Amino acid sequence: MEDPKTSGLRVIIIGGAITGLTLAHCLDKADIDYVVLEKHQDIRANIGGSIGLQPNGLRILDQVGVYDHLKKWRNDTDVMKPILPDGFCLGYPMTMVRRAGVLDALYTSLKDQSKIKLGAKVVSINRSLAPDGRLRVDTEDGQHYTGDVVVGADGVHGIARAQMWRMMDQKKPGMITDQERESMTVDYIGIFGITEPIESITDSLNPTEMYVPSYPKANWFVQAHVDNTVTWCLNLRLDKTYLLREFHRWSPEQVSEKMKDFLEYDIWGSIKFRHLWERTTTVSAAPLYEGLMTTWTFGGIACIGDSVFKLTTVTGKGANISIESAAALANTLHQLSVRERKPSNAEIQAALAESVEGVQRKLRTVSAVSYRATRVCTLESVQEWFFFRYLCPMTWRILFSVTFNEFRTAETLSYLPLPHRAIRAAERLGNAQRRKKMMIGLGALIGLGVCYYCFPL
Numbered sequence: 001m002e003d004p005k006t007s008g009l010r011v012i013i014i015g016g017a018i019t020g021l022t023l024a025h026c027l028d029k030a031d032i033d034y035v036v037l038e039k040h041q042d043i044r045a046n047i048g049g050s051i052g053l054q055p056n057g058l059r060i061l062d063q064v065g066v067y068d069h070l071k072k073w074r075n076d077t078d079v080m081k082p083i084l085p086d087g088f089c090l091g092y093p094m095t096m097v098r099r100a101g102v103l104d105a106l107y108t109s110l111k112d113q114s115k116i117k118l119g120a121k122v123v124s125i126n127r128s129l130a131p132d133g134r135l136r137v138d139t140e141d142g143q144h145y146t147g148d149v150v151v152g153a154d155g156v157h158g159i160a161r162a163q164m165w166r167m168m169d170q171k172k173p174g175m176i177t178d179q180e181r182e183s184m185t186v187d188y189i190g191i192f193g194i195t196e197p198i199e200s201i202t203d204s205l206n207p208t209e210m211y212v213p214s215y216p217k218a219n220w221f222v223q224a225h226v227d228n229t230v231t232w233c234l235n236l237r238l239d240k241t242y243l244l245r246e247f248h249r250w251s252p253e254q255v256s257e258k259m260k261d262f263l264e265y266d267i268w269g270s271i272k273f274r275h276l277w278e279r280t281t282t283v284s285a286a287p288l289y290e291g292l293m294t295t296w297t298f299g300g301i302a303c304i305g306d307s308v309f310k311l312t313t314v315t316g317k318g319a320n321i322s323i324e325s326a327a328a329l330a331n332t333l334h335q336l337s338v339r340e341r342k343p344s345n346a347e348i349q350a351a352l353a354e355s356v357e358g359v360q361r362k363l364r365t366v367s368a369v370s371y372r373a374t375r376v377c378t379l380e381s382v383q384e385w386f387f388f389r390y391l392c393p394m395t396w397r398i399l400f401s402v403t404f405n406e407f408r409t410a411e412t413l414s415y416l417p418l419p420h421r422a423i424r425a426a427e428r429l430g431n432a433q434r435r436k437k438m439m440i441g442l443g444a445l446i447g448l449g450v451c452y453y454c455f456p457l
Protein backbone atom coordinates (compact mmCIF):
# COMPACT_ATOMS: atom_id res chain seq x y z
CA MET A 1 0.00 0.00 0.00
CA GLU A 2 1.18 3.48 -0.84
CA ASP A 3 2.29 5.57 2.11
CA PRO A 4 -0.28 8.40 2.58
CA LYS A 5 2.60 10.86 2.53
CA THR A 6 3.56 9.72 -0.96
CA SER A 7 0.06 9.20 -2.32
CA GLY A 8 0.48 12.71 -3.66
CA LEU A 9 -2.90 14.17 -2.70
CA ARG A 10 -2.36 17.91 -2.38
CA VAL A 11 -4.92 20.36 -1.08
CA ILE A 12 -4.95 24.12 -1.58
CA ILE A 13 -6.95 25.96 1.06
CA ILE A 14 -8.06 29.48 0.19
CA GLY A 15 -8.62 31.54 3.34
CA GLY A 16 -6.69 31.39 6.59
CA ALA A 17 -9.40 32.20 9.11
CA ILE A 18 -11.30 29.82 11.41
CA THR A 19 -12.48 27.36 8.76
CA GLY A 20 -9.27 27.34 6.72
CA LEU A 21 -6.92 27.04 9.69
CA THR A 22 -9.04 24.30 11.26
CA LEU A 23 -8.82 22.33 8.02
CA ALA A 24 -5.06 22.92 7.97
CA HIS A 25 -4.78 21.29 11.42
CA CYS A 26 -7.00 18.39 10.32
CA LEU A 27 -4.91 17.76 7.18
CA ASP A 28 -1.72 18.03 9.16
CA LYS A 29 -2.94 15.24 11.45
CA ALA A 30 -3.97 13.18 8.41
CA ASP A 31 -0.52 13.61 6.89
CA ILE A 32 -1.97 15.22 3.78
CA ASP A 33 0.05 17.81 1.90
CA TYR A 34 -1.56 21.25 1.89
CA VAL A 35 -0.98 24.96 1.58
CA VAL A 36 -3.13 27.82 2.91
CA LEU A 37 -3.41 31.03 0.88
CA GLU A 38 -4.53 34.01 2.94
CA LYS A 39 -4.89 37.47 1.46
CA HIS A 40 -4.16 39.38 4.65
CA GLN A 41 -0.63 39.91 5.89
CA ASP A 42 -1.57 39.57 9.54
CA ILE A 43 -3.56 36.43 10.15
CA ARG A 44 -4.23 37.29 13.78
CA ALA A 45 -5.47 40.84 13.19
CA ASN A 46 -7.90 41.96 15.85
CA ILE A 47 -10.90 42.11 13.54
CA GLY A 48 -14.33 41.22 14.85
CA GLY A 49 -15.70 40.79 18.33
CA SER A 50 -16.36 37.53 20.15
CA ILE A 51 -17.09 34.17 18.62
CA GLY A 52 -19.28 31.61 20.35
CA LEU A 53 -17.55 28.23 20.55
CA GLN A 54 -19.70 25.27 21.52
CA PRO A 55 -19.00 21.62 22.36
CA ASN A 56 -19.31 20.42 18.75
CA GLY A 57 -16.62 22.84 17.54
CA LEU A 58 -14.45 22.53 20.65
CA ARG A 59 -14.38 18.72 20.50
CA ILE A 60 -12.84 18.87 17.02
CA LEU A 61 -10.38 21.56 18.11
CA ASP A 62 -9.45 19.27 21.01
CA GLN A 63 -8.88 16.35 18.63
CA VAL A 64 -6.33 18.38 16.68
CA GLY A 65 -4.69 19.83 19.79
CA VAL A 66 -5.92 23.43 19.65
CA TYR A 67 -8.35 23.38 22.58
CA ASP A 68 -5.73 23.89 25.29
CA HIS A 69 -4.28 26.85 23.37
CA LEU A 70 -7.66 28.59 23.67
CA LYS A 71 -7.56 28.53 27.44
CA LYS A 72 -6.24 32.04 27.97
CA TRP A 73 -8.90 33.49 25.67
CA ARG A 74 -11.96 31.63 26.87
CA ASN A 75 -14.96 33.02 28.77
CA ASP A 76 -17.06 29.99 29.60
CA THR A 77 -20.74 30.61 30.17
CA ASP A 78 -22.86 28.82 32.74
CA VAL A 79 -26.02 29.10 30.71
CA MET A 80 -26.26 25.47 29.66
CA LYS A 81 -24.71 23.73 32.63
CA PRO A 82 -27.89 22.57 34.31
CA ILE A 83 -28.98 20.54 31.34
CA LEU A 84 -26.80 17.48 31.78
CA PRO A 85 -27.34 15.43 34.92
CA ASP A 86 -23.68 15.85 35.85
CA GLY A 87 -23.45 19.49 34.86
CA PHE A 88 -21.14 19.06 31.89
CA CYS A 89 -21.66 19.87 28.23
CA LEU A 90 -20.13 16.80 26.61
CA GLY A 91 -16.96 17.65 28.45
CA TYR A 92 -16.75 21.11 26.88
CA PRO A 93 -18.20 24.45 27.87
CA MET A 94 -20.14 27.01 25.91
CA THR A 95 -17.57 29.70 25.58
CA MET A 96 -17.03 33.14 24.09
CA VAL A 97 -13.63 33.87 22.62
CA ARG A 98 -12.36 36.94 20.82
CA ARG A 99 -12.15 36.18 17.10
CA ALA A 100 -8.53 37.32 17.23
CA GLY A 101 -7.95 34.83 20.07
CA VAL A 102 -9.33 31.90 18.08
CA LEU A 103 -7.12 32.84 15.12
CA ASP A 104 -4.12 33.23 17.41
CA ALA A 105 -4.65 29.78 18.95
CA LEU A 106 -5.18 28.14 15.55
CA TYR A 107 -2.15 29.81 14.00
CA THR A 108 0.40 29.55 16.78
CA SER A 109 -0.38 25.89 17.47
CA LEU A 110 0.07 24.86 13.84
CA LYS A 111 3.13 22.64 13.45
CA ASP A 112 4.42 24.14 10.22
CA GLN A 113 3.47 27.79 9.76
CA SER A 114 5.46 28.00 6.53
CA LYS A 115 2.49 26.28 4.90
CA ILE A 116 0.47 29.42 5.42
CA LYS A 117 1.18 31.93 2.67
CA LEU A 118 0.29 35.41 3.84
CA GLY A 119 -0.53 38.27 1.49
CA ALA A 120 -1.55 35.65 -1.07
CA LYS A 121 -4.77 36.92 -2.59
CA VAL A 122 -6.25 34.33 -4.94
CA VAL A 123 -7.50 35.72 -8.24
CA SER A 124 -8.31 32.63 -10.30
CA ILE A 125 -8.65 28.86 -10.29
CA ASN A 126 -8.30 26.78 -13.44
CA ARG A 127 -7.90 23.16 -14.33
CA SER A 128 -4.35 22.96 -15.63
CA LEU A 129 -3.64 21.65 -19.11
CA ALA A 130 -0.72 19.61 -17.76
CA PRO A 131 -1.03 15.81 -18.11
CA ASP A 132 -1.83 15.38 -14.42
CA GLY A 133 -4.83 17.73 -14.85
CA ARG A 134 -4.46 19.26 -11.38
CA LEU A 135 -6.15 22.50 -10.39
CA ARG A 136 -4.06 25.63 -10.67
CA VAL A 137 -4.58 28.55 -8.31
CA ASP A 138 -3.12 31.94 -9.19
CA THR A 139 -2.51 34.73 -6.72
CA GLU A 140 -2.41 38.46 -7.27
CA ASP A 141 1.36 38.56 -6.73
CA GLY A 142 1.90 36.24 -9.69
CA GLN A 143 2.43 32.95 -7.81
CA HIS A 144 0.87 29.65 -8.95
CA TYR A 145 -0.06 26.70 -6.78
CA THR A 146 -1.27 23.33 -8.04
CA GLY A 147 -3.31 20.77 -6.18
CA ASP A 148 -5.86 17.96 -6.54
CA VAL A 149 -8.45 19.70 -4.39
CA VAL A 150 -9.05 23.41 -3.87
CA VAL A 151 -10.99 24.30 -0.74
CA GLY A 152 -12.83 27.61 -0.56
CA ALA A 153 -12.66 28.66 3.10
CA ASP A 154 -12.63 32.27 2.01
CA GLY A 155 -15.81 33.64 3.49
CA VAL A 156 -19.00 35.08 2.14
CA HIS A 157 -17.35 37.10 -0.65
CA GLY A 158 -14.99 34.27 -1.51
CA ILE A 159 -13.30 33.83 -4.84
CA ALA A 160 -13.54 30.01 -4.77
CA ARG A 161 -17.33 30.04 -5.04
CA ALA A 162 -17.20 32.57 -7.88
CA GLN A 163 -14.60 30.51 -9.75
CA MET A 164 -16.61 27.34 -9.21
CA TRP A 165 -19.66 29.04 -10.70
CA ARG A 166 -17.58 30.23 -13.64
CA MET A 167 -16.39 26.67 -14.31
CA MET A 168 -19.97 25.42 -14.07
CA ASP A 169 -21.15 28.11 -16.49
CA GLN A 170 -18.44 27.10 -18.93
CA LYS A 171 -19.56 23.49 -18.74
CA LYS A 172 -23.27 24.16 -19.00
CA PRO A 173 -24.71 27.68 -18.87
CA GLY A 174 -27.51 27.91 -16.33
CA MET A 175 -26.19 25.13 -14.06
CA ILE A 176 -26.16 27.70 -11.29
CA THR A 177 -29.60 29.24 -11.11
CA ASP A 178 -30.26 32.92 -10.48
CA GLN A 179 -32.09 31.89 -7.34
CA GLU A 180 -28.92 30.27 -5.99
CA ARG A 181 -26.77 33.24 -6.95
CA GLU A 182 -29.08 35.47 -4.91
CA SER A 183 -29.60 33.08 -2.02
CA MET A 184 -27.63 35.11 0.52
CA THR A 185 -29.56 38.07 1.85
CA VAL A 186 -29.11 40.71 4.53
CA ASP A 187 -31.84 41.77 6.96
CA TYR A 188 -29.53 42.77 9.82
CA ILE A 189 -26.26 44.52 10.38
CA GLY A 190 -24.03 43.57 13.29
CA ILE A 191 -22.00 46.26 15.02
CA PHE A 192 -19.13 44.63 16.95
CA GLY A 193 -17.30 46.54 19.65
CA ILE A 194 -14.51 45.93 22.14
CA THR A 195 -14.07 48.28 25.11
CA GLU A 196 -10.91 49.14 26.98
CA PRO A 197 -10.71 47.40 30.39
CA ILE A 198 -13.42 48.92 32.62
CA GLU A 199 -13.54 47.55 36.11
CA SER A 200 -16.54 49.64 37.17
CA ILE A 201 -18.63 47.86 34.54
CA THR A 202 -17.12 44.40 34.64
CA ASP A 203 -17.81 44.34 38.38
CA SER A 204 -21.50 44.26 37.51
CA LEU A 205 -21.22 41.87 34.59
CA ASN A 206 -20.43 38.25 35.28
CA PRO A 207 -17.95 36.87 32.71
CA THR A 208 -19.66 33.49 32.87
CA GLU A 209 -22.91 35.01 31.66
CA MET A 210 -23.93 36.61 28.41
CA TYR A 211 -26.31 39.53 28.53
CA VAL A 212 -28.89 39.76 25.77
CA PRO A 213 -30.96 42.95 26.11
CA SER A 214 -33.63 42.89 23.41
CA TYR A 215 -35.67 45.73 22.00
CA PRO A 216 -37.86 45.92 18.93
CA LYS A 217 -35.58 45.59 15.88
CA ALA A 218 -32.38 45.73 17.95
CA ASN A 219 -30.66 43.44 20.37
CA TRP A 220 -27.24 43.17 22.04
CA PHE A 221 -25.03 40.32 23.04
CA VAL A 222 -22.75 41.64 25.75
CA GLN A 223 -19.90 39.67 27.23
CA ALA A 224 -17.45 40.72 29.94
CA HIS A 225 -14.02 39.12 29.66
CA VAL A 226 -11.44 38.00 32.17
CA ASP A 227 -9.15 40.90 31.18
CA ASN A 228 -11.95 43.37 32.15
CA THR A 229 -12.72 44.30 28.55
CA VAL A 230 -16.26 43.95 27.27
CA THR A 231 -17.17 42.78 23.79
CA TRP A 232 -20.58 43.67 22.50
CA CYS A 233 -22.51 43.00 19.35
CA LEU A 234 -25.55 45.03 18.42
CA ASN A 235 -27.83 43.39 15.86
CA LEU A 236 -29.88 45.98 14.04
CA ARG A 237 -32.79 45.37 11.68
CA LEU A 238 -32.21 47.15 8.38
CA ASP A 239 -34.86 49.09 6.51
CA LYS A 240 -35.32 46.26 3.97
CA THR A 241 -33.91 42.97 2.80
CA TYR A 242 -30.75 43.43 0.71
CA LEU A 243 -29.16 40.95 -1.66
CA LEU A 244 -25.50 40.05 -1.13
CA ARG A 245 -24.37 42.26 -4.01
CA GLU A 246 -26.62 45.19 -3.02
CA PHE A 247 -25.47 45.90 0.50
CA HIS A 248 -22.89 48.64 0.96
CA ARG A 249 -20.78 48.54 4.06
CA TRP A 250 -21.35 51.25 6.63
CA SER A 251 -18.57 53.76 7.07
CA PRO A 252 -17.22 54.40 10.62
CA GLU A 253 -18.99 57.78 10.55
CA GLN A 254 -22.30 56.12 9.66
CA VAL A 255 -21.86 53.65 12.53
CA SER A 256 -21.04 56.42 15.04
CA GLU A 257 -24.04 58.44 13.93
CA LYS A 258 -26.37 55.45 14.24
CA MET A 259 -25.07 54.52 17.69
CA LYS A 260 -26.30 57.87 19.03
CA ASP A 261 -29.86 56.51 18.76
CA PHE A 262 -29.06 53.76 21.26
CA LEU A 263 -27.00 55.50 23.94
CA GLU A 264 -29.72 55.55 26.57
CA TYR A 265 -30.83 51.94 26.09
CA ASP A 266 -30.48 49.80 29.22
CA ILE A 267 -28.00 46.93 28.99
CA TRP A 268 -28.02 45.48 32.50
CA GLY A 269 -28.84 47.01 35.88
CA SER A 270 -27.63 50.60 35.81
CA ILE A 271 -25.40 50.04 32.77
CA LYS A 272 -26.58 51.84 29.68
CA PHE A 273 -25.17 51.37 26.22
CA ARG A 274 -23.59 54.83 26.56
CA HIS A 275 -21.24 53.41 29.25
CA LEU A 276 -19.92 50.83 26.81
CA TRP A 277 -19.85 53.07 23.77
CA GLU A 278 -17.82 55.81 25.49
CA ARG A 279 -15.06 53.30 26.29
CA THR A 280 -15.19 51.34 23.04
CA THR A 281 -11.78 51.26 21.37
CA THR A 282 -12.47 48.96 18.42
CA VAL A 283 -15.65 48.92 16.42
CA SER A 284 -16.55 47.21 13.18
CA ALA A 285 -19.78 46.73 11.31
CA ALA A 286 -20.62 43.68 9.26
CA PRO A 287 -23.80 42.75 7.44
CA LEU A 288 -25.27 39.61 8.97
CA TYR A 289 -25.80 37.57 5.85
CA GLU A 290 -28.24 34.69 5.95
CA GLY A 291 -28.45 31.88 3.46
CA LEU A 292 -27.53 28.37 2.53
CA MET A 293 -26.10 27.61 -0.91
CA THR A 294 -27.05 24.31 -2.52
CA THR A 295 -23.91 23.85 -4.62
CA TRP A 296 -20.79 23.44 -2.51
CA THR A 297 -18.55 21.49 -4.81
CA PHE A 298 -17.73 21.15 -8.47
CA GLY A 299 -14.70 20.13 -10.52
CA GLY A 300 -12.45 19.47 -7.53
CA ILE A 301 -13.32 22.73 -5.73
CA ALA A 302 -15.13 22.34 -2.42
CA CYS A 303 -16.48 25.34 -0.53
CA ILE A 304 -17.04 25.21 3.21
CA GLY A 305 -17.66 27.62 6.09
CA ASP A 306 -18.99 31.09 5.50
CA SER A 307 -18.45 30.82 1.75
CA VAL A 308 -21.55 28.63 1.43
CA PHE A 309 -23.66 29.19 4.50
CA LYS A 310 -24.28 32.15 6.72
CA LEU A 311 -26.18 32.37 9.95
CA THR A 312 -26.57 35.48 12.06
CA THR A 313 -24.63 35.59 15.31
CA VAL A 314 -27.73 34.87 17.43
CA THR A 315 -27.42 31.10 17.90
CA GLY A 316 -23.61 31.28 17.96
CA LYS A 317 -23.42 28.26 15.68
CA GLY A 318 -21.70 29.76 12.61
CA ALA A 319 -18.09 29.14 13.56
CA ASN A 320 -18.90 25.73 15.06
CA ILE A 321 -20.62 24.38 11.98
CA SER A 322 -17.76 25.84 9.93
CA ILE A 323 -15.37 23.77 12.06
CA GLU A 324 -17.62 20.74 11.55
CA SER A 325 -17.63 21.32 7.80
CA ALA A 326 -13.82 21.36 7.84
CA ALA A 327 -13.76 18.11 9.81
CA ALA A 328 -16.25 16.41 7.47
CA LEU A 329 -14.13 17.36 4.48
CA ALA A 330 -10.94 16.23 6.23
CA ASN A 331 -12.53 12.80 6.90
CA THR A 332 -13.22 12.42 3.19
CA LEU A 333 -9.76 13.59 2.17
CA HIS A 334 -8.21 11.21 4.66
CA GLN A 335 -10.16 8.29 3.19
CA LEU A 336 -8.98 9.30 -0.28
CA SER A 337 -5.38 9.69 0.83
CA VAL A 338 -5.05 6.20 2.30
CA ARG A 339 -6.23 4.39 -0.82
CA GLU A 340 -3.78 2.02 -2.43
CA ARG A 341 -3.47 4.21 -5.49
CA LYS A 342 -3.96 7.89 -5.97
CA PRO A 343 -7.66 8.57 -6.68
CA SER A 344 -8.63 9.90 -10.10
CA ASN A 345 -10.14 13.36 -10.49
CA ALA A 346 -13.56 11.76 -11.01
CA GLU A 347 -13.21 9.76 -7.79
CA ILE A 348 -12.15 12.86 -5.89
CA GLN A 349 -15.11 14.82 -7.19
CA ALA A 350 -17.60 12.06 -6.30
CA ALA A 351 -16.15 11.81 -2.78
CA LEU A 352 -16.35 15.59 -2.28
CA ALA A 353 -20.00 15.62 -3.35
CA GLU A 354 -20.84 12.90 -0.84
CA SER A 355 -18.86 14.62 1.89
CA VAL A 356 -20.68 17.93 1.82
CA GLU A 357 -24.12 16.32 1.68
CA GLY A 358 -24.19 15.39 5.38
CA VAL A 359 -23.29 18.89 6.54
CA GLN A 360 -25.85 20.41 4.20
CA ARG A 361 -28.59 18.17 5.59
CA LYS A 362 -27.83 19.28 9.14
CA LEU A 363 -27.62 22.90 8.13
CA ARG A 364 -31.14 23.00 6.75
CA THR A 365 -32.55 22.69 10.27
CA VAL A 366 -29.86 24.84 11.89
CA SER A 367 -30.45 27.66 9.37
CA ALA A 368 -34.21 27.58 9.92
CA VAL A 369 -33.77 27.75 13.70
CA SER A 370 -31.20 30.57 13.42
CA TYR A 371 -33.51 32.53 11.13
CA ARG A 372 -36.41 32.34 13.57
CA ALA A 373 -34.26 32.92 16.70
CA THR A 374 -32.85 36.11 15.17
CA ARG A 375 -36.33 37.51 14.66
CA VAL A 376 -37.43 36.43 18.13
CA CYS A 377 -34.47 38.23 19.74
CA THR A 378 -35.27 41.46 17.91
CA LEU A 379 -38.96 41.16 18.81
CA GLU A 380 -39.96 41.42 15.16
CA SER A 381 -43.68 40.97 15.74
CA VAL A 382 -46.14 40.55 18.57
CA GLN A 383 -45.93 36.76 18.20
CA GLU A 384 -42.16 36.86 18.50
CA TRP A 385 -42.33 39.14 21.50
CA PHE A 386 -44.89 36.77 23.11
CA PHE A 387 -42.69 33.76 22.38
CA PHE A 388 -39.58 35.44 23.85
CA ARG A 389 -41.39 36.85 26.85
CA TYR A 390 -43.60 33.92 27.86
CA LEU A 391 -42.80 30.70 25.98
CA CYS A 392 -38.99 30.84 25.98
CA PRO A 393 -38.66 30.84 29.78
CA MET A 394 -41.00 27.83 29.93
CA THR A 395 -39.40 25.88 27.11
CA TRP A 396 -35.72 26.78 27.32
CA ARG A 397 -34.85 23.41 28.84
CA ILE A 398 -36.44 21.62 25.90
CA LEU A 399 -34.73 23.95 23.40
CA PHE A 400 -31.37 23.34 25.04
CA SER A 401 -31.87 19.56 25.14
CA VAL A 402 -32.47 19.61 21.38
CA THR A 403 -29.21 21.52 20.97
CA PHE A 404 -27.52 18.98 23.19
CA ASN A 405 -28.51 16.14 20.99
CA GLU A 406 -27.02 18.03 18.08
CA PHE A 407 -23.71 18.25 19.94
CA ARG A 408 -23.75 14.60 20.79
CA THR A 409 -24.20 13.47 17.21
CA ALA A 410 -21.98 16.18 15.69
CA GLU A 411 -19.09 15.53 13.32
CA THR A 412 -15.73 14.41 14.70
CA LEU A 413 -12.50 13.44 12.97
CA SER A 414 -12.88 9.74 12.26
CA TYR A 415 -9.14 9.10 11.96
CA LEU A 416 -8.20 10.56 15.34
CA PRO A 417 -9.14 9.21 18.77
CA LEU A 418 -11.76 11.07 20.75
CA PRO A 419 -10.17 13.31 23.41
CA HIS A 420 -10.32 12.05 26.99
CA ARG A 421 -12.70 14.92 27.92
CA ALA A 422 -15.25 13.74 25.38
CA ILE A 423 -14.90 10.09 26.42
CA ARG A 424 -15.25 10.89 30.12
CA ALA A 425 -18.29 13.07 29.51
CA ALA A 426 -19.91 10.39 27.32
CA GLU A 427 -19.29 7.80 30.05
CA ARG A 428 -20.79 10.08 32.68
CA LEU A 429 -23.78 10.74 30.48
CA GLY A 430 -24.16 7.00 29.76
CA ASN A 431 -24.03 6.20 33.49
CA ALA A 432 -26.57 8.91 34.25
CA GLN A 433 -28.88 7.58 31.54
CA ARG A 434 -28.50 4.02 32.81
CA ARG A 435 -29.29 5.21 36.34
CA LYS A 436 -32.36 7.01 35.03
CA LYS A 437 -33.56 3.89 33.18
CA MET A 438 -32.98 1.77 36.29
CA MET A 439 -34.97 4.21 38.39
CA ILE A 440 -37.82 4.15 35.86
CA GLY A 441 -37.68 0.32 35.78
CA LEU A 442 -37.64 0.15 39.57
CA GLY A 443 -40.52 2.62 39.76
CA ALA A 444 -42.54 0.53 37.32
CA LEU A 445 -41.81 -2.64 39.28
CA ILE A 446 -42.85 -1.06 42.58
CA GLY A 447 -45.97 0.31 40.86
CA LEU A 448 -46.87 -3.17 39.58
CA GLY A 449 -46.16 -4.64 43.03
CA VAL A 450 -48.48 -2.10 44.68
CA CYS A 451 -51.20 -2.80 42.07
CA TYR A 452 -50.87 -6.53 42.63
CA TYR A 453 -51.03 -6.05 46.40
CA CYS A 454 -54.11 -3.80 46.22
CA PHE A 455 -55.95 -5.66 43.47
CA PRO A 456 -54.94 -9.35 43.70
CA LEU A 457 -56.17 -11.46 40.77
Ligand SMILES: Cc1cc2nc3c(=O)[nH]c(=O)nc-3n(C[C@H](O)[C@H](O)[C@H](O)COP(=O)(O)OP(=O)(O)OC[C@H]3O[C@@H](n4cnc5c(N)ncnc54)[C@H](O)[C@@H]3O)c2cc1C
Binds near residue numbers: 038048049153156158
Ligand atom coordinates in the same frame (compact mmCIF):
# COMPACT_ATOMS: atom_id res chain seq x y z
C1 LIG B 1 -13.75 40.53 9.78
C2 LIG B 1 -14.69 39.52 10.35
C3 LIG B 1 -15.18 39.69 11.64
C4 LIG B 1 -16.05 38.76 12.18
N1 LIG B 1 -16.48 38.96 13.45
C5 LIG B 1 -17.31 38.06 14.00
C6 LIG B 1 -17.76 38.23 15.34
O1 LIG B 1 -17.42 39.18 16.00
N2 LIG B 1 -18.61 37.29 15.85
C7 LIG B 1 -19.02 36.19 15.13
O2 LIG B 1 -19.75 35.35 15.65
N3 LIG B 1 -18.59 36.01 13.86
C8 LIG B 1 -17.76 36.92 13.29
N4 LIG B 1 -17.32 36.72 12.01
C9 LIG B 1 -17.77 35.52 11.28
C10 LIG B 1 -17.04 34.27 11.72
O3 LIG B 1 -15.65 34.50 11.77
C11 LIG B 1 -17.36 33.19 10.72
O4 LIG B 1 -18.77 33.00 10.67
C12 LIG B 1 -16.77 31.83 11.04
O5 LIG B 1 -15.65 31.93 11.81
C13 LIG B 1 -16.40 31.10 9.76
O6 LIG B 1 -15.44 31.84 9.10
P1 LIG B 1 -14.69 31.42 7.78
O7 LIG B 1 -13.30 31.06 8.13
O8 LIG B 1 -15.48 30.42 7.00
O9 LIG B 1 -14.75 32.77 6.94
P2 LIG B 1 -14.14 34.20 7.27
O10 LIG B 1 -14.05 34.43 8.72
O11 LIG B 1 -14.91 35.16 6.45
O12 LIG B 1 -12.65 34.12 6.68
C14 LIG B 1 -12.36 34.04 5.31
C15 LIG B 1 -10.87 34.23 5.12
O13 LIG B 1 -10.58 34.13 3.73
C16 LIG B 1 -9.72 35.18 3.35
N5 LIG B 1 -9.92 35.46 1.94
C17 LIG B 1 -11.03 35.95 1.36
N6 LIG B 1 -10.85 36.08 0.01
C18 LIG B 1 -9.60 35.62 -0.23
C19 LIG B 1 -8.84 35.49 -1.43
N7 LIG B 1 -9.30 35.88 -2.63
N8 LIG B 1 -7.58 34.99 -1.34
C20 LIG B 1 -7.06 34.62 -0.15
N9 LIG B 1 -7.73 34.73 1.02
C21 LIG B 1 -9.00 35.22 0.97
C22 LIG B 1 -10.13 36.33 4.27
O14 LIG B 1 -9.09 37.28 4.40
C23 LIG B 1 -10.40 35.61 5.57
O15 LIG B 1 -9.23 35.47 6.35
C24 LIG B 1 -16.46 37.63 11.42
C25 LIG B 1 -15.97 37.45 10.12
C26 LIG B 1 -15.08 38.38 9.59
C27 LIG B 1 -14.55 38.17 8.18
